[in-house]
Amino acid sequence: MAEVRPTTKDLAKAAGVSLATVDRVLNGRSGVRQKTVDAVNEAIERIGFIRNISAANLARGRSYRLDFLLPRSGDQFLESLVDRIAEAQVAFAADSTFVRVRKELQGDPHQIAGILSRITPEDTDGVALMAPDSPQVRDATTRLLERGVKVVALVAGHAGEHPVDVVGVDNIAAGATAGQLVGRFCGGRQGKILVVSDTMNAQDSVERRHGFDSVVTGRFPNLVALPTLESYGDEARTRAIIANAFRNHPDIVGTYVLSSEARLALEVIGELGSLSDLVNIAHERTRFTEEMLMRGALDAVIAQNPGHLVRSAIRLLRARCDMREPLASQEEIRIEILIRENLGKVARAGRA
């Protein structure tokens, strides 16, 4: 309750200038001699002045309007993201941070770019974008940034050097993790690994596959990872290509579903093969993958925490709005390995 921090008033006194000048320096206004700026900065260091952000935002009447731009359709992973955003809306409202969800994106890069191009700083301070990388989107993002709207890429990473924060895991490492687990869980058995994805047109799928292969080929000579089957989210097609794979490769010992939505592929594999005889790894924690883990149908799930993703995106956008550096260690999204035992599905002692 006690413990006082120096205020701008103290700072002015320490620097031997007036409050007005301190204000000019702190807020980067012009018309201050370099000498004076230096004196103030020196005093900041000396007395350990820390700006009271709450008071500043109060005085400014600042608020943050952030949009999550998500695909129009998805499955359970998208759902859980939306749920976490809803939670965050409540939690961050206390900080004058208003979060909207816009489930509007379709696959088409032009449609996405079009939506981005209609966003203005007048009604949006920052955007968390969950969309596959493409030249059109990249262009639209660049222009959006130039207009002064902050952008982070959510889950679906933007490759290469783009001045955009990426909120999501390192997909090469995630694939490598999957590879290592498949390898270890197979325990020396000889055979083939079925690899299924929605599509390989997305950066993240390619990266996961790459990470997966590098471990499987490098460290498990007893295993051969088959070429990726692409389901395109189509049930009939999925059934056909997976049936075909089982027919051609009677020695399949494991499966790896590398897209964020694993349900369709796993359901088909469960019908055509016997999940309990295979080593099965998928991505993302959903009601479906949870239940598969509990049943022993999945051996492990590689996941990123959706709540963390959402909060991290929000914190990053806010930091960028304030021209602050975010706390890096908090914003790193970890590659989680989930098995039945660490799902946290049991009651535990806690506060009354």
Place this chain on the structure above:
Amino acid sequence: MAEVRPTTKDLAKAAGVSLATVDRVLNGRSGVRQKTVDAVNEAIERIGFIRNISAANLARGRSYRLDFLLPRSGDQFLESLVDRIAEAQVAFAADSTFVRVRKELQGDPHQIAGILSRITPEDTDGVALMAPDSPQVRDATTRLLERGVKVVALVAGHAGEHPVDVVGVDNIAAGATAGQLVGRFCGGRQGKILVVSDTMNAQDSVERRHGFDSVVTGRFPNLVALPTLESYGDEARTRAIIANAFRNHPDIVGTYVLSSEARLALEVIGELGSLSDLVNIAHERTRFTEEMLMRGALDAVIAQNPGHLVRSAIRLLRARCDMREPLASQEEIRIEILIRENLGKVARAGRA
């Protein structure tokens, strides 16, 4: 930048009362008829009033003084906790939250209880306590709570029903996770599992062992988990008991070090046995366990994120100070499984 929230003024108007009455209701002051209280609460719901916590804290001059009470001595896990606290000190200072670290606890319950008994609400609003459970500590904690100082248990959990938030993982589940991984990684081999701990006097060690056993005995009949060896943190003793175990059990196929500080035990095992021929699981991410994972000497590490632990403890204590409910989903500490591939030890694309 726009987007206005209703203020207390709006609330007063909506409820048909004065600002003073709104204030009385919001801050639980006496002298307001129930009828009026209800009217105000109804208006809060109706217009969606959310109190501006920043402004409130500013007006109050409120600050939070939180202490982390840690063991005086420890190894790398304790170190990394201290590092994360240092980070949090900076990050939370902007919210008028002042965090202190007190590395003062020795093993003795009386000493710990004594320290707790000297804490008063005059200079401390909340305490994060990392200490083994004991009747003395439990008593001292209860009295501390009665004096109005908030308390959370950090990592070392308080068992049973104590009105204290626990910040840490479910240790039974953590042990079960270790058991499952040892079992799977052994891949059907027959043999014994060496289990080592600092001490079995701590609640968390017992729980981990229990979780471990339930999985190993239940699901891996090919494995036998040996009785826990207790090192008491003593090098000579550790060397002696582990040497003895290897002598008596030539068929050891894996090891499980269940205490938070794994270095000593693993170093000794590395000298006496051959880590690369065994399946080895330990707890907590430290520089040492990281390096062992990278070298392939450890197969997996069961960890809890120290940064998350620290921030969670701080957020919980602040919420309790404000009589708010914390956001449960954010405060759940996950049981992380770390292998070489998901350590995050490679460079990755990011913001310029």
Place this chain on the structure above:
DNA sequence: AACCTTTTGAGGTACGTACCTCAAATTTTC
């Protein structure tokens, strides 16, 4: 030294809430 330009200071209001005092209005009590 007179002028012009740049820099600095003094003082104000505002943000949304807390907390205080005193008087006025309303309700309860006998």
Place this chain on the structure above:
DNA sequence: GAAAATTTGAGGTACGTACCTCAAAAGGTT
């Protein structure tokens, strides 16, 4: 229905910072 007790209202100040205006001071140029 008068006195007492309770409830409510009106108005103020404060928190730390932002942002505004206007005047004063300092600096530079002839």
